[in-house]
Amino acid sequence: MHYFIVEKDKSSDYTGIINGSHKWGLPGVISCPACKATWGDNSRTYPSADLTSVAALADFEEARAEPIEEYERLRDLVRPLLPPEAQLDPGTALGPIVGSAQGRFGPLVSPDPWWLLVQREALEKLQAEGLRGLKGCRTQLRFRQRNAPELLELELLSAGRLHTDCLPPNRQPPCPRCGRFGLTLPKTRLLDAATVPPHVDVFRLEDFSTVIVCTENFVNACQRLGLDGVAFHPLPVSR
Template sequence: MTYYEVQSSPASRWSGTLRAKRRWALPGLEDCPGCHATWSGVLEYPAVDLSDLPEAHELEEVRPEHWPEYSRLLELVRPYCPPGAHLEPGTGFGPLVGSARGKWGPVTLVDIASLLVREDAIHTLSGLNLTYVWPQLRRPPSPRIAEIHLAPLGRLAPECSQSDQETPCAVCGRDGGLLPQHYWLDAASIPADTDAFRLTDAATLVIVSGRMADRINDLGDSDIMLTPIGTTKPPNFQPPKPLNADGVGIVIRRAPSDI
């Protein structure tokens, strides 16, 4: 199986824009008791419906929470998710809710993580293993747009990581790693019948199968690029070097007036 990374094209052909957010989301985590980080991820499960969860209203406000409250809400949500679903602070659920404007291309990547398909393009993608979720828009475009559910499934190959990369937090799971300069997929982590997904350890990457890439190309001009991503180590690959003893890549210095 071949795979492609989906990226937004720098040259836009279409004018479609979206102002929307998930109907529900886990809160971010404030001051994790394990790693002391305050953070929120970008994982999303558009096809997970929390309408029957009595406490669903507690997931409508974006906010950070301390561990006891976060973990309580996490356990309330888990039974509504697929078995073994990867969940983290800030994980979104349900359809996008908001408004859309302009003319939409056949396939569009919105806000890094949402892959939208124009209604008349769905027929070309028939036969692929895809789940569609219809955004709840005040003024839907014509033709309408559907979102492809991108389950977090695969992982990057272990060799991509720096040798000194910190161990994931035993409490919240945060690993603090950056996307490596050179990366490829761990083929064993990807179910064979998967056509569109994101990665559990690099959630900003949207991946499609080669057969789906062929269908997307058949649709004509879209505001996306499809870049091949391998499943084997590239020739002449050099392992990432550990960080130096200073341990920082970016230093932010405040002006004296800010101190």
């Protein structure tokens, strides 16, 4: 099996622009007691999360950093509302994208490297091809035009890791308390074959959540169906 990194197709003539953010989110962490880092990363998203039943909903509406005990309390509070395998790092974004959109969008849309949206018709075509793990979630985008498309955000579960051969030899392991993996994304990337999931055709890397990866089955289906808007870059795999 071959794998590819999914990114915005900068050569396309689509003009679509999205200005928005996810409705809720976990706070970042202030000075983790274990690694001393202050950080948060909203590139990991779970758009299917519905927090409306949470009593203290305001705790999830403002982006901020908190002491780690508060982050852990809020993380544990919403965990039952998320997929069982959800990776809930500090700053994780939750719920639908809320905001405005305008312009002409392709069947596939990547307004940020860590978001992947799809028009409903395109998603239905891909699902009909038998592709695995494609879950489209509604957005709350206001369009400034007639005949606006229905854009859904794909919920990308964390799976797969880069191989140690493309990482610094003197790297530190993830923080045992907050989970911070303080490495810069390497320019040369190698996917660890032993960590690749067998049950999904598009996913987000566990260790570098800004990277979206898909299988050759996903690429072939998009090309066969004429679904454009994103570019596919080969990702070497360790054997």
